[in-house]
Amino acid sequence: MAGLWTGIALLTLCALGIVLLPLLRARRLQQLEVAEDRDRQNIDIYRERLSELEQEKAQGNLAQAEFDELKLELERSLLQDVGDSEARLQVSKISGLQVLTVSVMALLLVISALGLYAKLGSAPRLELALERQAQPDPFEGRSPTLEEALARLEHELEVTPENVEGWYLLATTYMGAGRYDEGIAAFRQVLDRLPEDAPQYTGVMGQYAQALYFANDGKMNTEVRAQVNATLERNPSEMTALGLLGIDAFEQQRYAESIDFWSQALGQADPTAAESLKAGIRRAQQELRALGEPVPDIPGIEAAEIRLAVRLAEGLGSSLSPDQAVFVFARPVGGRMPLAAVRLKVSDLPLEVVLDDTQAMTPQARLSGVEEVEVGARISLTGTPEPKPGDLFAILSPVSVRGQTQALDLVIDQVVE
Structure with a gap:
């Protein structure tokens, strides 16, 4: 300088x-x-x-x-x-x-x-650029703590306050850390700088309403409702705003209204958010059934889960050790990577097993992402997931991932050649 x-x-x-x-x-x-x-x-x-x-x-x-x-x-x-x-x-x-x-x-x-x-001109910007050039990695190869990363981002935004992406990242980080008041202030910065005709604008408005909601201890008040209404005036299908209305209706035991709000939000939801909304709808449907009230039928919201009654064929158990591994899995038809899997022992059989998204191998490969799968069970003589000659197994295909009411009988009776 x-x-x-x-x-x-x-x-x-x-x-x-x-x-x-x-x-x-x-x-x-x-x-x-x-x-x-x-x-x-x-x-x-x-x-x-x-x-x-x-x-x-x-x-x-x-x-x-x-x-x-x-x-x-x-x-x-x-x-x-x-x-x-x-x-x-x-x-x-x-x-x-x-x-x-x-x-x-x-x-x-x-x-x-x-x-x-x-x-x-901007002397601070030049100073920041020189700092980055002199020290490209301020954390010297280690992963920074949350506070260190926040301090770095806050410093950069002081120098470049027009950085909308930086303000958004700061806002979402504050929200993840439970610092709701600071998240609210950061979302305001985003809304002040983001053009109102930008496609992300209403989404940020919805997240701002959500920040206000969390800052108010998860309760709806006049300010939150005003922000939700302003968001829906611009985009009637904005997911976050509709989700907040659904939560508010559910907490006030207006279950049919909560189902309506969450159903509207489903159309704009990503896979992860969609599963949360579907879970909320299913719970609201259960509450309506318990009250003896009519239950709206929402296509496609059935849980992605498969129930399997896993057992050994007669005569096979005597030759196996009780501690030998049993892998139960669901994978795409014709595929190899499991979408859901659990590990049992021979001594656990027979057993009813439920496969769902909680047993996903990766966030991107989930049971809810497909309509049909093939399910199987394999007793590994070596204890490894890869099939080896001599392993015992069973396969069912194709199997629907939704709408199942009874457990499927899965009998281990074949040998890997």
């Missing part, structure tokens, strides 16, 4: 020179012009007086000696006047008004330069 300010100082001096030198030069030229005019007038007077003397001499009014003496005096006077002009020019100084003018112009130049830099 020292180099920046040194450069600014040098450029300011150059600018002052460009502005002030012409002013001083103009003063000098003005003095020269005045001196030249005065000399020209003195010469004209000299010539006029010399002409009068010559006329007097021609008329016989002056003798030659008198003429020569008067002419010599005229020449001396002319030389003295011209010399005085040059001396005055040499010793002339800058006037007080000129000093004031130059000082005011220099001050205005510096102030205007600093004002333009404050408007168009």
Whole structure:
């Protein structure tokens, strides 16, 4: 940063020179012009007086000696006047008004330069860029703590407050850490800077309403409801706002209304949020059934789960150790990677097993992401998930992941060749 300010100082001096030198030069030229005019007038007077003397001499009014003496005096006077002009020019100084003018112009130049830099430039941004260049990894290869990451992001947003993505990341991080008031303030920054016609705008409005809701101990109040209504006026199918209305209706035992709100939100939900909404709808349906009230039929909200009654075929258990591993799984038809799997022991059989998204191998590969699967069970003689010759297994395919009311009978009776 020292180099920046040194450069600014040098450029300011150059600018002052460009502005002030012409002013001083103009003063000098003005003095020269005045001196030249005065000399020209003195010469004209000299010539006029010399002409009068010559006329007097021609008329016989002056003798030659008198003429020569008067002419010599005229020449001396002319030389003295011209010399005085040059001396005055040499010793002339800058006037007080000129000093004031130059000082005011220099001050205005510096102030205007600093004002333009404050408007168009950014020393803090340059400093941040230099920091990043000098230290690309401020955490020296280790994973930062939440507080360290937040402090770093807060510092960058102080320097670049127009960074909408940064404010959004800060807001969601605050919310995840339970710092709801700070999350609210960060969401406001996002809404202030994000164009209202941006496709993400109503989504942020819904998240802002959710932040207000959490900050109010998970209760609906006038402020939260106003924000929810403002969000739905812009986008009637905004998922977060509809989800909040569904939660509020459920807590007030208006179960049919909560189902309606959550059903509307399903159309905009990602897979993870969709499963949460479906779980809420199923719970509201259970409450309605318990009250003996009509239950709305919502297609596609059945839980993605498969019930299996796993058992050994007769005559196989005697040759197996009770501690040998039993893998029960569901995978895409014709696929290899399980969508859900559990590990049992031979001693656990027979057993009824439920496969669902809680046993997913990865967040991206889930049972709820497909309509049909093949299910299987395998007793591993080596204890490894990979099938080996001699392992015992059973397979059922295809099996629907929804709408199942009874456990499927899965009998382990085959041998891996």
